[in-house]
Amino acid sequence: MASTVIPTLTRDGQRVTSVKPAALLLTALVAGVLFGFGLALSTMIRPDVVLGFLRFQDMGLMLVMGGGVVVSLIAYQLAPRFLTRPLLGGVFAIRAAALDRPTVVGAAIFGIGWGLCGVCPGPAIAGLGAGSYELGWAIAGIALGALLQGITTKR
Amino acid sequence: MTPAEVVVFPNGVFPHGWLQYLQGGLIIGTGVALLFVLTGMIGGMSTVFSSTWSFVVRRPFFQQPTLVGSRAWRLVYAVGLVAGAALWFMLSQQPARVAVTIPTWQLFIGGLLVGYGARLSQGCTSGHGICGLASLSRPSLVAVCTFMATAILTANVMARFLTTGG
Numbered sequence: 001m002a003s004t005v006i007p008t009l010t011r012d013g014q015r016v017t018s019v020k021p022a023a024l025l026l027t028a029l030v031a032g033v034l035f036g037f038g039l040a041l042s043t044m045i046r047p048d049v050v051l052g053f054l055r056f057q058d059m060g061l062m063l064v065m066g067g068g069v070v071v072s073l074i075a076y077q078l079a080p081r082f083l084t085r086p087l088l089g090g091v092f093a094i095r096a097a098a099l100d101r102p103t104v105v106g107a108a109i110f111g112i113g114w115g116l117c118g119v120c121p122g123p124a125i126a127g128l129g130a131g132s133y134e135l136g137w138a139i140a141g142i143a144l145g146a147l148l149q150g151i152t153t154k155r
Numbered sequence: 156m157t158p159a160e161v162v163v164f165p166n167g168v169f170p171h172g173w174l175q176y177l178q179g180g181l182i183i184g185t186g187v188a189l190l191f192v193l194t195g196m197i198g199g200m201s202t203v204f205s206s207t208w209s210f211v212v213r214r215p216f217f218q219q220p221t222l223v224g225s226r227a228w229r230l231v232y233a234v235g236l237v238a239g240a241a242l243w244f245m246l247s248q249q250p251a252r253v254a255v256t257i258p259t260w261q262l263f264i265g266g267l268l269v270g271y272g273a274r275l276s277q278g279c280t281s282g283h284g285i286c287g288l289a290s291l292s293r294p295s296l297v298a299v300c301t302f303m304a305t306a307i308l309t310a311n312v313m314a315r316f317l318t319t320g321g
Contacts, residue, residue, distance in 0.1 A: 019194045021227070027193045028228040032235015033242065034186030035198070035281075040243035042179020043171065047257045054310035056163045060176040063169075065284055067180020068187065072289035075188030086195035093197050095286055097277050099294040104301055106276025107283070109268050111302030115309025117257055117265025120280040121273060122200040124266065125233050129240030131252025137259050141266020142273075146204035149274035150216045 017089040027088065036126040038068070045127035045135075047118030054115055113145075186239075187285060196228065197290075199282025200236070201273035203229040261317075272302075 019027075042064040043049045053061040080092045097103060114120050119127075119138040127135040169176070190198045206226035209217045244253070255262070273279040276298050278287055283302075287295020 024194050024196070024228050025231045027190060028196075028198075028232040029235045029238075031186040031190035031198060032232040033239035034189065034235075035183050035200075035232075036236035036239025036241075037243045038179040038182030038184075038186065038239070039236070040179075040240040041182065041247075042176050044179065045240060046253060047255055047262075049171075051257075051310050054307050055314055056307075057165060058170050059164075059168045060171065060173070063173055063176035064180040064183065065280070065288075067177045068184040068281075068285040069288045071181055071184025072187040072191070072285055073291075075184075075191050076286075076289045077291070079192050083192070086191070086193055088193045090195045092191070092195040095197050095290040095292055095295070097283070097287065097292055097294040097298070099297055102275050103277060103294050103298055106272045106274070107278075107298035107301040108272070108305045110272030110276055110279060111305030112309045113265045113268025113270075113272055114280070114302065115265075115306035116268065116313060117261050118310075119257075119262065119265060120200075120269060121204065122236065122279070122281045124269075125200065125203075126236040126240040127253065127255070129237040129242075130244045130249070132255045133252075134255035134257070134259070134262060137262040138266035138269070141263040141268075142201075142270030143204050143208075145267045145270020145272070146201070146274045147208055147212070147270075148267075149271045150205055150208060150212070151214065153216055153275075 019086065019088045019090040023088045035122065036129060038064075039123050039126040040130055045123045045130055045132060047123075050114075050118040050120075050123070054118070113141075183281075183285065184289075187281075187289070190232075194228075196225075197286050198232055199278055199286045200233075201270075201279040201282055203233045204270055205274055206230070276302075 039045050044064055050061065052058040085091055117138055119135060121142055124135050124138045124142060187198055190196050206222040206229045209222045209226050278295060278298060283295040283298040
C-alpha cells in the first residue's frame with residue numbers, strides 16, 4: 001500500500017493544515033475497529049474458511065471483497081471531487097503502485113503463502129481479538145518476511 | 156492417507172449463507188472509507204509490518220519517511236483491528252474462542268511467504284484487493300489476479316498432499 005507521510009501541500013501547491021496527530025490516531029483506531037469487526041463477522045479470520053474459498057467450496061470471500069471495494073470505491077472516487085481536503089485536514093493520498101516485476105513476483109509469492117496457510121495480514125492481526133492465538137505463528141512469519149524484504153531490497 | 160478430492164461447491168455457492176459475508180465486507184469498506192474521508196490516508200494492512208520494524212531497525216530502508224511518518228497511526232490501526240474482532244467476539248456470544256486448526260509450520264511458512272511477497276508487491280488482499288481496486292489502479296488489478304491464481308493453485312495442490320489444513 002502507498003505509505004504516506006502527513007503532507008502539507010496540495011497538488012496545486014497550496015499549504016494546508018495537516019491532520020492533528022491525536023485526530024489521526026483516533027480515526028485510525030475507529031477505522032481499525034470497523035475493519036476488524038468486519039473481518040471477524042465475515043469469518044475471514046478463520047483460515048479454514050479462506051482455504052475453503054480457494055478450493056471452490058464457498059464463494060463468501062468474493063462478497064467480502066466486493067462489499068469492501070464498493071464502499072471504499074465510492075469514498076476514493078467521490079471524496080476528492082467534492083471535498084477540497086480531508087475533513088480533518090491534510091490531503092487525499094493517491095495509491096501509488098507500479099506495474100513492474102516486483103509487484104507481480106511479490107503478488108505471486110504472496111498468493112503461494114496465502115494458499116498454504118489461509119492467512120493474510122489483516123485477518124492475522126484481527127484474529128487475535130477472537131482468541132485465535134495460533135495466528136501468532138503466522139504474524140511472526142509475516143513480520144520476518146517483511147524484515148527480509150526490507151533487508152534484501154535496494155530501492 | 157487418501158488425497159482430498161477437489162469437489163466444486165459440494166454444499167452450494169454459499170454454504171454458510173451470504174449475508175454475513177456481505178455485511179462484513181460493507182463494514183470493512185466503511186472503515187477504509189472513514190479513514191480516507193477524514194484523514195486522506197489509504198489503509199491497507201501489510202505496510203504495518205514494515206513500518207513497525209522502523210522503530211527498531213536502523214537500516215535506511217526501514218527509516219524511509221513513508222514508513223517512519225506513518226508507523227504510529229498504522230500501529231493504532233492494527234490495535235483497532237484486534238479490538239474490532241474482540242468486539243464481534245463479545246457481541247456474537249461465541250461459545251468458545253475461535254481456534255485455528257492449521258498446523259504451526261503451515262502458519263509460519265505460509266506467513267513468511269505472505270509477508271515477503273506482500274511487501275515486495277506493495278500490497279496484500281486489503282492493500283491491492285480493496286484499496287487498490289477502489290483506487291481503480293491497474294497494477295493492483297494485475298496483483299489481485301496474480302495472487303488469486305497462485306493461491307487457488309497452492310491451496311488445491313496442498314489439499315492433495317496434506318490431510319489437515321481446512
